[in-house]
Amino acid sequence: GTSPDWKRERFTMDEGLSKTVTETFVRLYNEGLIYRGKRLVNWDPKLGTAVSDLEVVSEEEDGKLYHILYPFTDGPIGELRGLTVATTRPETLLGDVAVMVHPEDERYAHLIGKTVALPLTGRQIPIIADDYVDREFGTGCVKVTPAHDFNDYAVGQRHKLDMIVVLKLDGSVPAVAERYTSDGITLDGVAMPATVAGLDRVPARDAVVTELEQLGLLIEVKAHKMQVPRGDRTSVVIEPMLTDQWFVAMSKPGADGKSITQKALDVVASGEIKFYPENWVNTYNQWLNNIQDWCISR
Template sequence: MSTPKLDKTYNWNKLEERWYQHWLDSNYFQGKTDSKEESYSIVIPPPNVTGILTMGHVLNNTIQDVLIRKARMEGKNVCWIPGTDHASIATESKVVQDLEEKGIKKDTLSREEFLKYAWDWKEKYGDIIINQLKKLGCSCDWDKQRFTMDKNYSRAVTTAFVKLYEEGLIYRGHRLVNWCPQSKSAISDEEVIHKEKDGKLWYFQYPIKETEDYLIVATTRPETMLGDTAVAVHPKDDRYSKLVGKTVILPLVGREIPIIADDYVDPEFGTGCIKVTPAHDRNDFSIGKRHDLEFINIMNEDASMNSEVPNKYQNMTRESARKAVVSDMNSENRIDKIEDYTHNIGYSERGNVPIEFYLSDQWYLKMEELAKPALEVVNSGEIKFYPNHWVKTYNHWINNINDWCISRQLWWGHQIPVWYHNDDSKKIHVSVDGPEDPENWMQDDDVLDTWASSWLWPFAVHNWPDENDDLNSFYPTNELVTGPDIIFFWVARMIMAGHRFTGKNPFKNVYFTSILRDETGKKFSKSLGNSPDPLELFKEYGTDAVRFGAMLMAPQGLDVLFSNSRLEIGRNFMNKLWNASRFVQMNIDEELISTVDLSKIELDIPERW
């Protein structure tokens, strides 16, 4: 049998699709649970179901594919699990946008109606990035593809919640959260990005009751004064010691509020007096708890002013309320001075709007007990980080960990498995399958934070909590390849979940990829529009050339500037390989190629390949 002759020219667009389909048809990518060979497995960091392929995905998945193909060449029983994440806030935002383009508002729909739209949207768009990963040449076991809201995965998420609740680690708390007014939901600290903004610092006069005197307080947010419940000074500040215990009259509102002493106040900053708004500032929240102050929430979920403020300001946006308060304080001659001021403002990463600190009831997961083993296994070297300097970052976060707010005020996601009795809302039921008499109960409206499902990914993809051959064969995994930007979101929490639910480390090694940036140093971002389309690069240079170029320009864990020149190097290298192969084919005995049975010859791995 003669060997097909290689074409004179390397035509990647024709060859890549044909060979990838051949691999699929030959089942080369499937891991086997009955194999006697050593197992080797990786789980893909599941891209958002809303996602499209970026150069970051190209780099990350090329590294994984190199590791996977190397393990296959070594004769191991290899399994690379692909899948997508339901991406609660991101997907809901996309669906809401899609509905609005059709003239439909979310608040006119029932939960069931909205979820039908969401599932339809997912079915239409959800596999775009999966098909693009196939274009990249990823040799995943596609028969094992998972989605973080498929039936078995959802059961794993619910099971984990119930276990943690029964162990006393999940509780209901009434406290300040980061609030995104656009999505009208709580978000985590890690979902807040800080931007430096130029603003103003207003110095307001608060009159002391039954005197002609006043205290001066400074604020960057005049609208929040409507929720003030105290003015605080330092206990050792002699300027104000005689005023502690007296009251001031809150301008524009007329509410009497106490003057209190608290160590938090810096007597050297500003006037040494601070306004205290316990329901809208984290530090003020702590002061309010210590002094048993009133907590007055002055905003609606969309950050407009609510009924707790004077009629004039009700239903104003926070920006309009700010202007109105400043104008009214000026009319009452209560502005002492105004200064230019530069400060950091927290923005919702998804909503791209300033967050609010908002007082609400949420579900929390106690983290201290979960964090201890996660700290130990990394510092002992049981789990290795590459590059190792990320251990310091990891340790800092673990050692300063706070309880995790795991509830979100959304509809798309894993609905929290808690039910409240219709006749007594204090009577609750928590279980995987729900109450036996569902007509007498109402399920909690909230869904879980997306990361409260993806932290189970390494074992939930194998239908945990059920014991099965896939779980026994391919968990724990060998490597995790991911970006350092989700070391807290995902890496640390997966380690915690692995220990808590399986008693095992979920992986042996974590490889943190480079962050790719454009030639000006800016991180590739869909919102900035500065990331090249990998699919267009595949057509222009060839997929292997792009993969080679991405690997060539990305040293371990360092940020790198993307350049097409590296892709040209990759294309030239592929052409050289092609031409070298043609040269060998033209100058070797055809019979030697077709008659040698390599399976009967003992060869080391390099010689075999």
């Protein structure tokens, strides 16, 4: 068996440990490895705080897949009125800034660069191409909502798309949504439809679906099994939220030329740190090789 060395026991708020934390923070900040930025985090609307990935429990639940028509801005193209997008979260379409298709999808290749009118608002958004799209899922057309989906955020960064925050920190829809560039620069806000403004996210979904149906833009609704992220302390659905937080840059080289991630990989590869059992090394390496910047302001 194993046993800790109790002579080295420490508490988070011990004076010596707190001093080390402060010194480390300042050193990393001075090296440019700690920064304050506007990025997506796991947000618990009930706790009113960002939570770590370890505090998010995803379980399969019964949901719905909504097929929504986004009409072409300049009228039908051939036999198509527009693009049909499949989504499990129709309430977030108010924050859409693009519709993406796979660059090699022959069904839509000729439409890349065209624009569609965002349902309920009429705001023009472009049709873009990105390898992230799974051609076999849904219709092969995916709405891009960088402020409310982690994958969409990454797409938005690649394509320099704006971010529109259509939910407040309490999970309700604002009268005017905040809007930012992909670099986090504040732009003029975007007015939300009066039928949705002020509603919590669940009633807002119902209101959006009802209005889509009335406009003839709700093409189909299918039963759909989906992974729903919930906070392990509140059981509330976790919301990807764009907020100002403090982050540790995990992949940026420090003063010695190596990133924090690379150092962590090296000490295990060299045998300086060992895993028991050894099969956990693969899990550790996979985690670090896919790690994002670490949110530390929780």
